[in-house]
Amino acid sequence: GKIIFGDQILDRSVVHIDLEDRGYQFGDGVYEVIRVYGGKLFTAKEHIERLFQSAKKIKMDISMTPERIEDLVAELVKENGVGFGSVYMQVTRGTAPRTHMFPKPDSQTTAVLTAYTNEVPRPERQLESGVDAITAEDIRWLRCDIKSLNLLPNVLAKQEATEAGCFEAILHRSGIVTEGSSSNAYLVRNGEVITHPADNFILNGITRQVLAKLCQENGIPFVEKAFGVVDLLQADEVFITSTTSEVMPIVKVDDKPIGAGKPGGVTRKLQTLFEAKINEETKV
Ligand code: PLP
Incomplete structure:
Protein backbone atom coordinates (compact mmCIF):
# COMPACT_ATOMS: atom_id res chain seq x y z
CA GLY A 1 0.00 0.00 0.00
CA LYS A 2 0.80 3.69 0.03
CA ILE A 3 2.13 5.72 2.94
CA ILE A 4 2.95 9.34 3.70
CA PHE A 5 6.64 10.18 4.13
CA GLY A 6 7.41 13.84 4.63
CA ASP A 7 5.39 15.77 2.09
CA GLN A 8 4.80 12.85 -0.29
CA ILE A 9 2.66 9.78 -0.83
CA LEU A 10 4.90 6.84 -1.70
CA ASP A 11 4.86 3.05 -1.90
CA ARG A 12 5.53 1.63 1.55
CA SER A 13 8.28 -0.59 0.12
CA VAL A 14 10.48 2.32 -0.97
CA VAL A 15 10.53 4.10 2.39
CA HIS A 16 13.29 3.43 4.91
CA ILE A 17 13.62 5.01 8.32
CA ASP A 18 17.14 5.64 9.58
CA LEU A 19 18.46 3.90 12.71
CA GLU A 20 19.10 7.33 14.18
CA ASP A 21 15.58 8.62 13.72
CA ARG A 22 14.86 10.27 17.07
CA GLY A 23 11.46 8.65 17.21
CA TYR A 24 13.11 5.24 17.07
CA GLN A 25 15.83 6.01 19.62
CA PHE A 26 14.16 8.40 22.07
CA GLY A 27 10.45 8.20 21.34
CA ASP A 28 11.03 11.86 20.46
CA GLY A 29 7.83 12.55 18.60
CA VAL A 30 4.05 12.68 18.72
CA TYR A 31 1.26 10.79 16.99
CA GLU A 32 -2.45 10.57 16.17
CA TYR A 37 -15.92 5.28 8.36
CA GLY A 38 -17.10 4.31 4.90
CA GLY A 39 -14.03 5.90 3.34
CA LYS A 40 -14.57 9.20 5.17
CA LEU A 41 -12.33 10.68 7.87
CA PHE A 42 -14.05 11.34 11.22
CA THR A 43 -13.02 14.47 13.21
CA ALA A 44 -9.79 14.78 11.19
CA LYS A 45 -9.37 18.51 11.87
CA GLU A 46 -9.57 17.95 15.63
CA HIS A 47 -6.94 15.20 15.51
CA ILE A 48 -4.57 17.23 13.34
CA GLU A 49 -5.05 20.25 15.60
CA ARG A 50 -4.12 18.07 18.61
CA LEU A 51 -1.06 16.79 16.72
CA PHE A 52 0.13 20.40 16.43
CA GLN A 53 -0.62 21.05 20.10
CA SER A 54 1.36 17.95 21.13
CA ALA A 55 4.26 19.02 18.88
CA LYS A 56 4.27 22.52 20.36
CA LYS A 57 4.38 21.11 23.89
CA ILE A 58 7.61 19.25 23.03
CA LYS A 59 9.01 22.28 21.17
CA MET A 60 8.87 20.53 17.82
CA ASP A 61 8.18 22.39 14.60
CA ILE A 62 6.11 20.27 12.19
CA SER A 63 7.03 22.55 9.25
CA MET A 64 3.86 21.71 7.28
CA THR A 65 0.42 23.27 7.55
CA PRO A 66 -2.54 21.44 9.10
CA GLU A 67 -4.40 21.91 5.80
CA ARG A 68 -1.61 20.21 3.83
CA ILE A 69 -1.56 17.29 6.26
CA GLU A 70 -5.33 16.88 6.07
CA ASP A 71 -5.18 16.89 2.25
CA LEU A 72 -2.40 14.29 2.25
CA VAL A 73 -4.24 12.06 4.72
CA ALA A 74 -7.49 12.27 2.73
CA GLU A 75 -5.58 11.42 -0.44
CA LEU A 76 -3.88 8.47 1.28
CA VAL A 77 -7.23 7.07 2.45
CA LYS A 78 -8.55 7.38 -1.09
CA GLU A 79 -5.52 5.82 -2.75
CA ASN A 80 -5.52 2.89 -0.33
CA GLY A 81 -9.26 2.41 -0.76
CA VAL A 82 -9.86 2.33 3.01
CA GLY A 83 -13.44 1.50 3.97
CA PHE A 84 -13.70 1.13 7.75
CA GLY A 85 -10.28 1.66 9.23
CA SER A 86 -7.80 4.07 10.65
CA VAL A 87 -4.93 6.33 9.78
CA TYR A 88 -1.88 6.19 12.06
CA MET A 89 0.34 9.24 11.76
CA GLN A 90 3.40 10.37 13.64
CA VAL A 91 5.94 13.16 13.52
CA THR A 92 9.42 12.66 14.94
CA ARG A 93 12.17 15.19 15.44
CA GLY A 94 13.99 13.62 12.49
CA THR A 95 17.32 11.88 11.96
CA ALA A 96 20.50 13.18 13.57
CA PRO A 97 23.58 11.74 15.34
CA ARG A 98 22.38 10.33 18.65
CA THR A 99 22.62 12.85 21.45
CA HIS A 100 19.84 13.81 23.81
CA MET A 101 19.70 17.52 23.00
CA PHE A 102 17.76 18.68 19.95
CA PRO A 103 19.62 18.72 16.62
CA LYS A 104 21.16 22.15 15.97
CA PRO A 105 18.89 24.45 13.99
CA ASP A 106 21.51 24.59 11.19
CA SER A 107 21.86 20.78 10.97
CA GLN A 108 19.19 20.47 8.26
CA GLU A 124 -19.72 -4.25 17.04
CA ARG A 125 -19.96 -7.38 19.16
CA GLN A 126 -18.06 -5.79 22.07
CA LEU A 127 -20.01 -2.54 21.80
CA GLU A 128 -23.14 -4.64 22.20
CA SER A 129 -22.09 -6.93 25.06
CA GLY A 130 -19.59 -4.71 26.86
CA VAL A 131 -16.09 -5.74 27.92
CA ASP A 132 -14.12 -6.30 31.14
CA ALA A 133 -11.36 -4.16 32.63
CA ILE A 134 -8.75 -4.35 35.35
CA THR A 135 -7.42 -1.46 37.41
CA ALA A 136 -3.70 -0.75 37.41
CA GLU A 137 -1.37 1.81 38.93
CA ASP A 138 -0.73 4.76 36.61
CA ILE A 139 3.08 4.86 36.45
CA ARG A 140 3.31 7.37 33.57
CA TRP A 141 5.00 10.77 33.57
CA LEU A 142 3.23 14.01 34.46
CA ARG A 143 2.51 15.19 30.90
CA CYS A 144 -0.10 12.68 29.80
CA ASP A 145 -1.81 15.54 27.91
CA ILE A 146 0.88 15.11 25.23
CA LYS A 147 0.18 12.31 22.74
CA SER A 148 3.83 11.28 22.75
CA LEU A 149 5.42 8.19 21.20
CA ASN A 150 6.60 7.07 24.65
CA LEU A 151 4.01 4.42 25.43
CA LEU A 152 5.89 1.87 27.52
CA PRO A 153 3.74 2.27 30.68
CA ASN A 154 0.62 2.07 28.50
CA VAL A 155 1.97 -1.04 26.78
CA LEU A 156 2.72 -2.72 30.12
CA ALA A 157 -0.75 -1.90 31.48
CA LYS A 158 -2.51 -3.17 28.34
CA GLN A 159 -0.49 -6.36 28.43
CA GLU A 160 -1.51 -6.90 32.08
CA ALA A 161 -5.16 -6.45 31.05
CA THR A 162 -4.74 -8.85 28.14
CA GLU A 163 -3.16 -11.50 30.35
CA ALA A 164 -6.13 -11.12 32.73
CA GLY A 165 -8.47 -11.75 29.77
CA CYS A 166 -9.60 -8.12 29.81
CA PHE A 167 -10.03 -5.43 27.17
CA GLU A 168 -8.55 -2.47 29.02
CA ALA A 169 -6.58 -1.40 32.09
CA ILE A 170 -8.13 1.55 33.89
CA LEU A 171 -5.29 3.52 35.48
CA HIS A 172 -5.21 5.26 38.85
CA ARG A 173 -2.74 7.47 40.67
CA SER A 174 -2.86 6.47 44.34
CA GLY A 175 -6.51 5.49 43.99
CA ILE A 176 -7.66 8.40 41.77
CA VAL A 177 -8.80 7.14 38.37
CA THR A 178 -7.11 8.97 35.50
CA GLU A 179 -7.93 7.17 32.23
CA GLY A 180 -7.49 3.89 30.38
CA SER A 181 -4.18 2.70 28.91
CA SER A 182 -5.44 3.80 25.48
CA SER A 183 -8.81 5.38 26.29
CA ASN A 184 -10.63 7.82 28.54
CA ALA A 185 -12.62 6.39 31.46
CA TYR A 186 -16.03 7.39 32.84
CA LEU A 187 -18.53 6.34 35.43
CA VAL A 188 -22.24 7.02 35.56
CA ARG A 189 -23.82 7.76 38.92
CA ASN A 190 -27.39 9.03 39.41
CA GLY A 191 -27.61 9.88 35.72
CA GLU A 192 -24.40 11.95 35.74
CA VAL A 193 -21.44 11.14 33.53
CA ILE A 194 -18.26 11.71 35.54
CA THR A 195 -14.71 11.77 34.16
CA HIS A 196 -11.28 13.09 35.16
CA PRO A 197 -10.70 16.77 34.30
CA ALA A 198 -8.68 17.43 31.13
CA ASP A 199 -5.42 18.40 32.83
CA ASN A 200 -1.85 17.06 32.58
CA PHE A 201 -2.85 13.65 34.01
CA ILE A 202 -4.90 12.55 30.99
CA LEU A 203 -5.06 12.85 27.23
CA ASN A 204 -8.09 14.95 26.35
CA GLY A 205 -9.55 12.45 23.88
CA ILE A 206 -11.21 13.69 20.72
CA THR A 207 -13.94 11.12 21.41
CA ARG A 208 -14.18 12.57 24.93
CA GLN A 209 -14.66 16.05 23.48
CA VAL A 210 -17.33 14.81 21.05
CA LEU A 211 -19.07 13.07 23.94
CA ALA A 212 -18.98 16.17 26.17
CA LYS A 213 -20.72 18.13 23.41
CA LEU A 214 -23.31 15.39 22.84
CA CYS A 215 -24.06 15.33 26.58
CA GLN A 216 -24.43 19.09 26.64
CA GLU A 217 -26.78 19.09 23.65
CA ASN A 218 -28.91 16.33 25.12
CA GLY A 219 -29.23 17.45 28.74
CA ILE A 220 -26.98 14.73 30.16
CA PRO A 221 -24.82 16.12 32.99
CA PHE A 222 -21.11 15.82 32.04
CA VAL A 223 -19.07 16.38 35.16
CA GLU A 224 -15.28 16.73 35.03
CA LYS A 225 -14.03 15.79 38.49
CA ALA A 226 -11.72 13.26 40.06
CA PHE A 227 -13.14 9.99 41.38
CA GLY A 228 -11.64 6.96 43.05
CA VAL A 229 -11.30 3.29 42.20
CA ILE A 240 -14.42 4.06 28.12
CA THR A 241 -14.01 6.01 24.91
CA SER A 242 -11.41 6.13 22.16
CA THR A 243 -11.11 6.66 18.45
CA THR A 244 -11.12 2.93 17.72
CA SER A 245 -13.30 1.70 20.62
CA GLU A 246 -15.94 4.49 20.39
CA VAL A 247 -18.24 4.34 23.47
CA MET A 248 -17.36 0.97 24.97
CA PRO A 249 -19.34 -0.35 27.97
CA ILE A 250 -17.31 -1.87 30.82
CA VAL A 251 -19.38 -4.51 32.58
CA LYS A 252 -16.79 -5.90 35.00
CA VAL A 253 -13.84 -4.29 36.78
CA ASP A 254 -11.31 -6.45 38.62
CA ASP A 255 -13.77 -9.36 38.26
CA LYS A 256 -16.60 -7.47 39.99
CA PRO A 257 -19.76 -6.75 37.99
CA ILE A 258 -20.63 -3.06 37.48
CA GLY A 259 -24.30 -2.29 38.16
CA ALA A 260 -26.39 -5.09 36.70
CA GLY A 261 -23.31 -6.55 34.99
CA LYS A 262 -24.48 -5.43 31.56
CA PRO A 263 -24.31 -2.18 29.58
CA GLY A 264 -26.40 0.51 31.31
CA GLY A 265 -29.04 2.88 29.98
CA VAL A 266 -26.94 6.06 29.90
CA THR A 267 -24.12 4.23 28.11
CA ARG A 268 -26.61 2.92 25.53
CA LYS A 269 -27.99 6.41 25.01
CA LEU A 270 -24.47 7.78 24.47
CA GLN A 271 -23.70 4.99 22.00
CA THR A 272 -26.82 5.91 20.03
CA LEU A 273 -25.92 9.61 20.04
CA PHE A 274 -22.33 8.85 19.02
CA GLU A 275 -23.44 6.62 16.17
CA ALA A 276 -25.77 9.37 14.92
CA LYS A 277 -22.82 11.77 15.05
CA ILE A 278 -20.68 9.40 12.95
CA ASN A 279 -23.45 9.06 10.38
CA GLU A 280 -23.99 12.80 10.25
CA GLU A 281 -20.28 13.60 9.85
CA THR A 282 -19.40 10.90 7.35
CA LYS A 283 -22.47 10.80 5.10
CA VAL A 284 -21.68 11.46 1.46
N1 PLP B 1 -6.12 8.31 26.53
C1 PLP B 1 -5.06 7.66 26.03
C2 PLP B 1 -3.89 7.36 26.91
C3 PLP B 1 -5.07 7.25 24.67
O1 PLP B 1 -4.01 6.61 24.15
C4 PLP B 1 -6.22 7.54 23.87
C5 PLP B 1 -6.27 7.18 22.45
O2 PLP B 1 -5.94 6.17 21.98
C6 PLP B 1 -7.30 8.19 24.46
C7 PLP B 1 -7.20 8.59 25.79
C8 PLP B 1 -8.54 8.48 23.67
O3 PLP B 1 -8.32 9.54 22.77
P1 PLP B 1 -9.13 9.66 21.41
O4 PLP B 1 -10.59 9.68 21.77
O5 PLP B 1 -8.67 10.96 20.84
O6 PLP B 1 -8.78 8.49 20.58
Missing part, protein backbone atom coordinates in the same frame (compact mmCIF):
# COMPACT_ATOMS: atom_id res chain seq x y z
CA VAL A 33 -4.95 7.94 15.11
CA ILE A 34 -7.88 9.05 12.97
CA ARG A 35 -10.92 6.86 12.31
CA VAL A 36 -12.25 6.18 8.82
CA THR A 109 17.40 17.92 10.41
CA THR A 110 13.68 18.50 10.13
CA ALA A 111 10.66 16.86 11.70
CA VAL A 112 9.45 13.92 9.63
CA LEU A 113 5.81 13.00 9.13
CA THR A 114 4.87 9.40 8.39
CA ALA A 115 1.38 7.91 8.07
CA TYR A 116 -0.22 4.69 6.93
CA THR A 117 -3.70 3.19 6.88
CA ASN A 118 -5.31 0.04 8.25
CA GLU A 119 -8.63 -1.67 7.77
CA VAL A 120 -10.24 -1.90 11.22
CA PRO A 121 -13.84 -3.07 11.56
CA ARG A 122 -16.04 -1.40 14.18
CA PRO A 123 -15.99 -3.58 17.36
CA VAL A 230 -13.85 2.71 44.98
CA ASP A 231 -16.36 4.96 43.16
CA LEU A 232 -15.65 3.11 39.94
CA LEU A 233 -16.47 -0.27 41.48
CA GLN A 234 -19.69 1.10 43.03
CA ALA A 235 -20.83 3.02 39.93
CA ASP A 236 -24.16 2.43 38.18
CA GLU A 237 -22.30 2.20 34.86
CA VAL A 238 -18.73 2.40 33.58
CA PHE A 239 -17.53 2.99 30.04
